[in-house]
Amino acid sequence: MLKVAGLTINVVRKDIKNLHLGVYPPAGRVRVAAPLMISDEAVRLAVIDKLAWIKLQRSKFEQQPRQSEREMAVGESHYVFGRRYRLRVHEAEGTPRVAVRGIASLDLFVRPGATRKQREAVLDRWYREQLKALVAPMFTAWQAKLGVQASAWGVKRMKTKWGSCTPASRRVWLNSELAKKPVECIEYIVVHELLHLAEPNHGERFVALMNRYLPRWAATQKRLNASPLGHEEWGADDAGVRLAPHDGT
Template identity: 65%
Template sequence: MITETRHLTISGIEVEVVRKDIKNLHLGVYPPLGRVRVAAPLVLGDEAVRLAVIDKLGWIKRQRARFVQQPRQSQREMVSGESHWFLGRRYRLRVCEQAGQPRVAVRDLAALELLVRPGSDAAQREAILVRWYREQLKALVPPLLDQWQSALGVQVADWGIKRMKTRWGSCNPATRRVWFNLELAKKPVQCLEYIVAHELTHLLERHHDARFTALLDRLMPQWPHYRDLLNSLPLAHEEWRD
């Protein structure tokens, strides 16, 4: 696909304009700082893009304000008493130094136990926790994929988990490969299911247009609630660092 990227300043806002071989203009505002991006047809001129952005200026400003107000965690020091999230619940970290294989365990409804070797530093402790988050997400995703592949009548070729700064998930319809943000392990499972459904719907409709919304509305009527919940929860410090 032919693409052309440039930047315009419109009403004091820097806008990334990506021209593609598409039929309709699509405007998005992305975390963490409210980056504005327009995907526009190749034949659409700068003035038409400018007018489209100005028409949505109020909505853009509201979206950017929401991102600014969203709570963010401070840098995690990986010490006992610190708050960490798992499946939408906040836990107090309990660091225990001992010989043996490092691991993580949920001990009760309030404590996340991190077993580490004596003398481990913050980076080593974080790596253990991140590995555990990845393992949990790898166990949670397959049954949701099965459910939504059946509901939508689609099939992914491959899927994976990685850290992403500006997306909860991504889908390449051409290769049928789907990625999920590692941070979803910290969010309620309903939010994870929403992202699974969202990305698989892209296998039927590439763009966030009326057909895409209609598909989600029919199969997951409560999806706007899960989207808003996902975007209201604290963001990880490391995920949004520039």
């Protein structure tokens, strides 16, 4: 960790050639991926050089629309694959479930007296099921197209990123919150994580591969990070810039 102009900078050392500075939603967390041999002072100078840019990114996050805490009550807005629905709660005996009604309503069926947390658990489980059903054919198609193969993939709640890939185990995870985002944004994350099986780092080769297979990925990334944030704040690799190492490091 470094302190620069009142900012806390998370520094991660990697076997890379250049520094990569990223500013992450929702609160504008600043992270620098730095080559192993570059000094803390060089990292500090690089951050100082980009202070105006960092402040601009943090300002954008502050202005980003956010949902209030969900009460799981009738009339609330909930998003499914980027579309907004109004929640309708039905108390009835039987297995709790969720159903989309038309183009505007989301029906939540719960047992009589179900608490907010119990209602939320039913909806969260449904979100995961919908996301898995959507991305299963995406994984099949994109793995064939990219020439890679994940050993396994799954969906779980994640607080710091939209997705993750561990090249060593070849396992991919997707954030369950993606079920609320537009389909093209979900596909962008699937491609992004699968490409890490071919290129572990976010270097020039990785960017070239993204440009080759998903030419509009940068615009889609911006759309994803401009979409409403949930009450429980989530992160994404939103804004980043590669920096050339400073002399004398």
